[in-house]
Amino acid sequence: MRKVALKIISSHKIYAPIKIEDLQEKRIVPNMMIRRRLTRNAKIMLYLSDKCGFKDGKVVYGSCYSEIQESVKITNAILEKSSISPTSFQNSVYNSAPSYFSLINKDKDEIITISSGLYSARDALKTAALQALVSGQRVLCVATECLNIQNIQEVNTCTKFLESGAAVVLELDNDSTNAIDIDDEGDEGVINSVQDLVKVVNMHQRGISTIFIEL
């Protein structure tokens, strides 16, 4: 198995029990028509990428449930035999959030969306490491979950935070002398599909600048 040393250029995390407030949408997305269409995942991703200072390049996005809020709207409409909003349908795909990022920042580079269940952030990091290795460029790796749907308590046993996200910008480091494996415990209550990125953010905050990721 091949390990890659990656420099952490920037990082950020955010989560809230119900809804993350003040994602600075008006500043980040001045165009009202686009802003009104954004999903919650897209808003969180745009906020995190803004905090990381990343606007252009390869993006790897991870999410277990992704646009479940839009899927719920669609299945409810089908159950009630009412019409489906085309915006809801176009927003229901798992790559909606990074696609809005691409659209708003005019980023024409590659986007990969990982959805490996509770290992989504882990596998997003592995994919980001691959992308950094083959391109030699900086890569944005981000994971988000937005589970704030009506009656979520009927199924939620895995998180205290219905909205969460974490992002890192990574770059290949040819000097692996100071690189270490991910060793952080993460933040209690954050859903596992985001947790591996939260751990990397915590390590960066502790002053660790290079990590090993196994491809």
Added chain:
Amino acid sequence: MNSYINSYEVACSAGDIKALMNSIYEKKTAVSINTSFIEDTPLGLGQMKYDDFYDLLAEVVQKVLDNSKLENFHNTLLILGSSVGGMQESEKIFFRDKNYKNLDPRRHSIHVLSDHLVDKFSFLDSRSLSTACTSSANALLLAKRLIDVEAYENILVVGADALCYTTVCGFHYLSVLSDKPCTPFDKERGGMNVAEAIAALLIQNTKDKDSVELKGVGASSDAYHMTNPDPEAKGAIASMKAALDDASLNIDEIDYVNAHGTATVANDKVESLAIETLFNDVYVSSTKAVTGHTLGAAGAIEAVISCEVIKKGLIPPQTGLIELDNKSINVPLNSVAMDVRNVISNSFAFGGNNTSIVIGVCS
């Protein structure tokens, strides 16, 4: 390190790979007219016959293993691409109960399909991805890169999507579905057909006598619109160019374009423009006229079709075509027998996500 496609299989509305290729060359669509998804609304859909989608998934993967030189998948990475994952089962429970109480959150998302295969075959590791209709094309992209950098020796790429109400009704409300089998690139095209399929390809760093090479992969983003492609086709051109560069091939070395060709006005117009701009008279056709649009499985199933085209030396004709809309592209009405060296297969998706794959005879 080179990547070789050494074993593959499909299950789709036309049947297995042998039946599918017969249908493609006989110009016989496997799309049927369905009225059960939306009351009083006939829709052309590519439906398979199965009792359990998960059993069929395992059956397809078992066939790939049986046709390979591997004894098991214990040293194989699984990369699965799907656009809906476990949605079909979630819908069934939700429409029956009208609440979430009996829904298992672990069986809703994309990974439920890869988890099922990991349980069954004990893969070395797995990951699943979902970029809508480019999902399994992007799984192939990652597989090639992982073999390039010598991270894995064996990778099984699976594309799998089952029909569900969300996709059928969603596309219906986007007004892009045809009530007949679709007719890509035809002047009178009436829209697309949603379909279901499973396709699996074993990619290895070693060459067999029947190997086909996965030579190049490329991807891009339109950064234009969430559902409509860039009318100047810059994204589609960029992904094809990137795949050609990765394969170190020039345009004259491509003999056939297996088009995304959904038969929507927006896709066909832009893809035709991209092909017309980039190539000189290359053969183009869309096999979605036979299979329907298998969404997240499309990249994988069309990669398998591309392998067969190379092995048979026979360019597929365009099923359903009566009058070509864009006469600047070369869409054959009949099969063309020739030495097919290299094929490029396109997949485009919501969000302006474009992926192109180059497959060819082994170098």
